[in-house]
Amino acid sequence: xxxxxxxxxxxxxxxxxxxxxxxxxxxxxxxxxxxxxxxxxxxxxxxxxxxxxxxxxxxxxxxxxxxxxxxxxxxxxxxxxxxxxxxxxxxxxxx
Amino acid sequence: xxxxxxxxxxxxxxxxxxxxxxxxxxxxxxxxxxxxxxxxxxxxxxxxxxxxxxxxxxxxxxxxxxxxxxxxxxxxxxxxxxxxxxxxxxxxxxxxxxxxxxxxxxxxxxxxxxxxxxxxxxxxxxxxxxxxxxxxxxxxxxxxxxxxxxxxxxxxxxxxxxxxxxxxxxxxxxxxxxxxxxxxxxxxxxxxxxxxxxxxxxxxxxxxxxxxxxxxxxxxxxxxxxxxxxxxxxxxxxxxxxxxxxxxxxxxxxxxxxxxxxxxxxxxxxxxxxxxxxxxxxxxxxxxxxxxxxxxxxxxxxxxxxxxxxxxxxxxxxxxxxxxxxxxxxxxxxxxxxxxxxxxxxxxxxxxxxxxxxxxxxxxxxxxxxxxxxxxxxxxxxxxxxxxxxxxxxxxxxxxxxxxxxxxxxxxxxxxxxxxxxxxxxxxxxxxxxxxxxxxxxxxxxxxxxxxxxxxxxxxxxxxxxxxxxxxxxxxxxxxxxx
Numbered sequence: 001x002x003x004x005x006x007x008x009x010x011x012x013x014x015x016x017x018x019x020x021x022x023x024x025x026x027x028x029x030x031x032x033x034x035x036x037x038x039x040x041x042x043x044x045x046x047x048x049x050x051x052x053x054x055x056x057x058x059x060x061x062x063x064x065x066x067x068x069x070x071x072x073x074x075x076x077x078x079x080x081x082x083x084x085x086x087x088x089x090x091x092x093x094x095x
Numbered sequence: 096x097x098x099x100x101x102x103x104x105x106x107x108x109x110x111x112x113x114x115x116x117x118x119x120x121x122x123x124x125x126x127x128x129x130x131x132x133x134x135x136x137x138x139x140x141x142x143x144x145x146x147x148x149x150x151x152x153x154x155x156x157x158x159x160x161x162x163x164x165x166x167x168x169x170x171x172x173x174x175x176x177x178x179x180x181x182x183x184x185x186x187x188x189x190x191x192x193x194x195x196x197x198x199x200x201x202x203x204x205x206x207x208x209x210x211x212x213x214x215x216x217x218x219x220x221x222x223x224x225x226x227x228x229x230x231x232x233x234x235x236x237x238x239x240x241x242x243x244x245x246x247x248x249x250x251x252x253x254x255x256x257x258x259x260x261x262x263x264x265x266x267x268x269x270x271x272x273x274x275x276x277x278x279x280x281x282x283x284x285x286x287x288x289x290x291x292x293x294x295x296x297x298x299x300x301x302x303x304x305x306x307x308x309x310x311x312x313x314x315x316x317x318x319x320x321x322x323x324x325x326x327x328x329x330x331x332x333x334x335x336x337x338x339x340x341x342x343x344x345x346x347x348x349x350x351x352x353x354x355x356x357x358x359x360x361x362x363x364x365x366x367x368x369x370x371x372x373x374x375x376x377x378x379x380x381x382x383x384x385x386x387x388x389x390x391x392x393x394x395x396x397x398x399x400x401x402x403x404x405x406x407x408x409x410x411x412x413x414x415x416x417x418x419x420x421x422x423x424x425x426x427x428x429x430x431x432x433x434x435x436x437x438x439x440x441x442x443x444x445x446x447x448x449x450x451x452x453x454x455x456x457x458x459x460x461x462x463x464x465x466x467x468x469x470x471x472x473x474x475x476x477x478x479x480x481x482x483x484x485x486x487x488x489x490x491x492x493x494x495x496x497x498x499x500x501x502x503x504x505x506x507x508x509x510x511x512x513x514x515x516x517x518x519x520x521x522x523x524x525x526x527x528x529x530x531x532x533x534x535x536x537x538x539x540x541x542x543x544x545x546x547x548x549x550x551x552x553x554x555x556x557x558x559x560x561x562x563x564x565x566x567x568x569x570x571x572x573x574x575x576x577x578x
Contacts, residue, residue, distance in 0.1 A: 014366055016177055053170050053371035059379045062148035065112050068119030068133075076132045076241075084230070086128045087238030090179040093226055 001039070002032040096336075098297040100328045101305055102263050103255035106270060107248050108280045109222065109288040110153050116221050116247035117144030117187065117375075124286055128227075128240035136245035138182030144374055146171075150247045151194070151378065153279040154219050155388045157249055158195030160273050160395055161214050165385050169194045171219075171375040174367045179239055180224040188250075190369040193218035194378065200273075201397075202265040212266050213254030222246040249274075255294065255305065260324040264317050267291060272396050276421045284315045291320055295327045296341065306331070307341040311355050314348050323348035327355050399424055407437035416445050422459045426466050433470035436477075443469060447487060451494050464493050472500040480504060481511050482561055484552075513560040515567060518551070521559065522571055525550045536572055544568070 008024045008031065019027065070076070073086050082089040115122055118135035134142035158165050172190040198214035222245065227238035251270060257263045271289055275282035282289050296308035311327055314320045326348075331341050346355040394402070396418045403414040403424075418424045423444070430440040448469070452459060472489060475481045481489060481504055492503045504510055512518060525547060526533055536543045551564050 014175075014368070054373060054376060056376065058376045059168075061145060061376050062151070063119070063145040065114050065147050065149035066119065067114050067121045070120045070131050071133050073127070073130055076129050076137060082236065084233045084236075084238060086130065087227060087230075087233065087240060088129070089233050089236040090239055091237070092235050093179055093228070093237045
């Protein structure tokens, strides 16, 4: 159950990935195989089973609204490829 | 052809919590860029979000105050898209099962029956960071400040029930009043604490099919919302009349030109691929929780307006003005408690107090004249110590110096003159000095009476008891020949 190249291109565009023609062919097959594998689950009868959004049976984990120290500018900006003052700098975004 | 506008609003309400929705960083506005960040709100790998309980409390309060049903079990979802102000590459929001659903607000336009506006949903989500453009230090780039990233928001989505810009503004003002009244939002539109996107379409009058809508973003005042919607309605009508079609798109409102313009559609089709966020466990809100929250709600503005009319006998207009904000109506109530006459206190709050606040650019929370002092001033009028006119002078002095009204009256010798002998003396002088006007009056020009009153008040430096002046003056002019 191979995906079409167009489907691969759409997923790649949403993930901001640039793929070569060979990549697209390769992934069309691989992604199709993965989906086909998961497709097997459809063979199960799931009538009356509530969709599972979380695997852990837990609810209502809250944090009190109390300020904790931030990590500081030096650490926050440590990995910035580019910065100016205390701003991160990214390629120009035109609105 | 005549067209019917159809409008729905999406309002983002920034919540007044001390910390962000999923981490303990401060939400203080205006700090040094990126100083209020941590691995969670920077989106660093491995960091895990934990929900701020106060955000949920606020969301439930907002829902109950807008007649929503609180969803017993709601979940958070990831909304996936790329933009430089969104460090994780997804926004944590709610998609299926938002915390509040199916509410409404009743709006009333002047001279019209109330109209019910549906609220589709209210959900919780995190805000994005802030982008800064055009700073020369950044060369060809844009700056990113993530202090605002992860700040808690409620998104309130209305049904497309609004039919004019006036209805949209009335709905928006009421929602603004409720969230500020609850104390869950500071309501500051300039700083973006309360912001609105408007979905606008038009259809021929009588049509059952909605037209294609445009979404207007970036509208940060009530005035601009009105302008933006009106411009957009006319733009769409003109377009259709000229044989064109409205395209579904996002448009920006430019306050300088008063126009909306298309945002170049950078993401072709929106494909957010929402899915439940595995990092955040489901939220279960019990009946007991809802009832506790309901019992903690303050008296809401609509309820208080009704009470002001029913119990205090205020006219609808006064009741509405005096419940414009919770602080204003609390001030008014404290004044009534200290004085007793709701109408008199109301007139002063709507008149002198409001004027003085406007003149000084201050707000009722910082009013230098506390309500008890205002009541003392009104009592001085009631017992005849000062006239209503002098009271305004005393009030101005109270505002400036913070002194008690009685102290000011004594220090400046402003006690009202109610001694008829003294007033008659002044009247005699005025009549003698204005024989011409006296003749006019006696020959039938009764309008001159006001002139005499003015002269007497002026001569007494405003201290003469006005009622007594009227009475004595009339007696003098009409009765025995005084000239």
